[in-house]
Amino acid sequence: MGRISSKSNIIIFSMALMLLLTPLTSSRSVHQINEIEIFPQGTFDESSEWLIETQSGFSNLEAQYTDAMIADGKLSLTHQRSQNVKELLFWSTESTSGHESAEGVPDGLVSISSGPDIDLTGFNFDSVNQYPLISVSLVTSFRISNGLNDDRVEISIGSNSGNFMVHSYSSTFSQGEINYLSSPYITYELDEFNDWSWDSISTASVKLNYESVGGSDEAQLEVDAVAIKVIYQLPESGFDFIRVETTLDLDSNYDYDDLSLNLSGEIIGDLGGVSPEFSWIKLQIGSELIHEEKINNLTQSIEININVEKELFFNLNEALFAIGIQIYWNSNGSSSDAVLQIRDIGIDGVTFTEWDEDPMCSDLEDFIGNNSFIEDSGQYKIIPLRDSCTDDRTGKEQLNFSVSTNPAGIIEAIIEDGHLKIFQIQDSYGVAEVNVNVFDTSGNRWNDSFLVNVLEVNDPPEIINFPNEITIELGEQVNLNGEILDAESEEDSLNFSVEGDLASINSDNSISLYGLELGTFEIVLNVSDGNSVVVHQITVNVVQAKPDLYLTKIRILDGTEVIADLSDTDVKKSSLDATVLISTDIFNHGITDVTFVSVRYYLDDELIGNLTLPLIYANSSYVAELEWELTNFPGEYSIRVEVDSHNLIQESIESNNELIFTFTIIDDDDVSSSANSEGLLSGAVPNIVILFGFIFVGLGLFFGPKKIKRIK
Structure with a gap:
């Protein structure tokens, strides 16, 4: 990893010469023009x-x-x-009361009623319902043949927004016939009843009801057609x-x-x-x-x-x-x-022209020689630029500023609230030219440049992402990934070494640790850039590897005779004595001995026995035997054996400490029966294969090369 730098003496001389040779420029602007009115x-x-x-x-x-x-x-x-509006009539297309003559446009064919309701619906507004709805009214072509004395004719409308009585005719005996079968048909305004929408009028049903009380009236209701008239807004x-x-x-x-x-x-x-x-x-x-x-x-x-x-x-x-x-x-x-x-x-x-002159500001001094910055020292400068400037027409608060540096990346120069601020950039040194412009509101400019020199300071290298402490097992190899870096140097130019017999450096600068013996050890990493050395200490704890207990075999003995095991689970009743032995093989797959191993025996969920084994050597088996009074009643029985049931022994695998054995007691004359063995390990052949597999793996691990684990 590198950083920005430059050769200070040459650059200071060159930049200073350029500043001396740069001509001073001035550009005033027009302030005011006195015009002649031509318009x-x-x-x-x-x-x-x-x-x-x-x-x-x-x-x-x-x-x-x-x-x-x-x-x-x-x-x-x-x-x-x-407002651009249009009105249309939409005539009923369906009669739910069966009065088909009242459907559609007025055609002279009428539906007649002196009692039953005439219900009309089927108003389809699909052709216009995308436009805003303005107003709704009901248009009806109907006739009441005679004046009404006792009877009554009611016109109502219902929809998903409610039912509304539109108009009622009664006591019209002196008036006589009411006839709207010819155009213009009668229109009833509906806006007073509801705030209608396309959805509500699309579900509308119009009811024309002749309410007869059985008196002397001889009138009848004749309906030709019913329409809903809509006024809607068009684009x-x-x-x-x-x-x-x-x-x-x-x-x-x-x-x-x-x-x-x-x-x-x-x-x-x-x-x-x-x-x-x-x-x-x-x-x-x-x-x-x-x-x-x-x-x-x-x-x-x-x-x-x-x-x-x-x-x-x-x-x-x-x-x-x-x-x-x-x-x-x-x-x-x-x-x-x-x-x-x-x-x-x-x-x-x-x-006539009045001129606006350029702003004038105090000259800016160089930061070189004794005034140079020191790399990564945190030094900065704040120059009150606005306060040093004047303008003939623009107030100080209205002046505008800009600043740039060349080359970029050595320092940072900004202007905030009229103050020129110069800051260092991390891991950078050299000489930079700072160019400053001051503008008045007319765009007239004052310009000045100055030099800033940042003196180089050597930065030490770094060691990062390596741990301070690590624990590994005896015989184990662990790889540690970290990083070495230097702000001024490339990684391959650094000298990287390690102190301690347990560690070595790989080609990718990772560290390999070896668990050669038990104990706590210190290793020291060193990295040098030729000027300074940085160290990092790692504490290595080498501990004993954990054991691993699991059950490999279970069988029932009558004396020395095997009467049931994982391959033969049927027990003849005639072959039983009162007391049998439950024999279990327990294997310690590991390189650490274990002591005081608890073994528990259950018949279904009932505890029937408990043993404590004093010692099981590493990479060895132990045969545990429990005397048990076995019933001679025919039936199916399950024995569950657990080793280290309270997890008092720390193992590399804790989930393989149980084995269930199911067997059947049968009468002598039974032809056959069935049983099974289930658990983490089941069946005779798989158990034998697994046992010998673990034995060979264990021997290989014990006598072969140590296992390698990589840690990042």
Whole structure:
């Protein structure tokens, strides 16, 4: 790992020479221009000085929604569009009461009732329900044949938002017949009953009920058709174009070296869904389009300030000036009401110049020689730059600053709140040039450069990510991965060594530790860059390896005769004595002896015996035998044997200390029976194979090379 550096003496001399040879420059700017007014019409005091034309879309007609006028010192465009709505009738297409003649549009075929309800539904608004719903009403073509004295006719509507009584006819005897079978049909406003939505009216059902009390009335209800009339809002698009023009009088004595056009205005109200792509204000001088300003729904203030090319006025006594305004709407149909106003327009030209001079600041001193920085010392400098500067027109608080360094990476230079701050960069040294600029609000600049020298200090190397202490087993090899590094040197140039018989350094600078003997040992890592040496001490604890106990065999003995084992689990009742031996082989797979080994025997979940074995040698077996009174009743029995059931012995594997043996006592005349052995190890052949496998592995581990474990 390296760091940025440079040859200080050569660079200091070279940079100092460059600073001396750099010419001092000064660039003042224009402060104020006294102009001659060439655009008096821009105040809009005289409407006769302007020509206004309007157009609706691509037609030859005047603008449909926009009126333009010049009054009260303003050009005003009033744009008003009413809400774009449409109404449609949707006739019932289904009668749930079976009155099919009342379905569809009025056709002269009527459904008649003097008592049963006429229920009509099936209003389908799929063709328009994507548009905003404005109003809902009920249109009915029906007739009540005679006046009503006692009876009553009710018209109601129901939907998923509720049931509503729309109208009721009663006591109409003096009125006589009520007939709406011919257009215009009667319309009932529904908005007063509910805040309707497309969903609620789509589920609507209209009920026309002739309520008869059995009196003297002889009228009947005749229904031709029922419709729901909706008023909804439709999208709308189009554009109005307005052109306003005047003539500018020019004078050949004017100085047009620096011209600018300024226009100010505003939009009051809501233009309503105008398209910003096709809505604009365009300015024209002569035949040249000089500016285009987009208009959108959010536009409120209109401020246009642009430079104007002086060539537009060459050799002219007068010039055309025109304003084109296009309002293009692509709305959802909502109403709009807005006024676009242009208050004033001016063109400014130069006749007299007042200059704005450059800022002036105190010279900046070099930080070299005795004033040099020392690498990684934490030194820094803060220079009150703003306080040392003055300007003829700009206050100190309005001055702007910039700073840069060359080459980058040696120091950091920033300006905060008018203070120039210089900081060191970690592991870097050399000479850097600092260039400082101070700007006033007109862009005039003061510039100065100075040198900063950072003296080199050698950094010691580092040893990281190696542990301070580690524990390994006797005979084990462990690899440790860490890192050596130096800020000024590459890794392969460092001298890396280790002290201690237990350790060696590998080609990738990892450390191999060897558990050669029991005890606690110290090893020391050393790394040198040729100037300084860094050490790191590791405490190594070499401990004894753990044992591993597991059960390999179980059998039942009648005296010396094996009457049941893992390969033959059937016991004939006639071969039993009162007392048998449960013989179990326990193997210690490890290189450490174990003492006081507890062995427990269970018949199902009942404890039937407990032994304590004084010693099991490393890599050896021990046969444990328990006397047991065995019942001679036929049936299936399970014996579970656990070794070290309380986990008092620390083992490398704790999950293999149990074996379950299931056997069956059978009558002599039984032909056959079945049993099984289950547990962590089961079956005679697998047990023998596993036993010999562990024996061979153990011998190999004991007499062969030690196992290697890698630790990172």
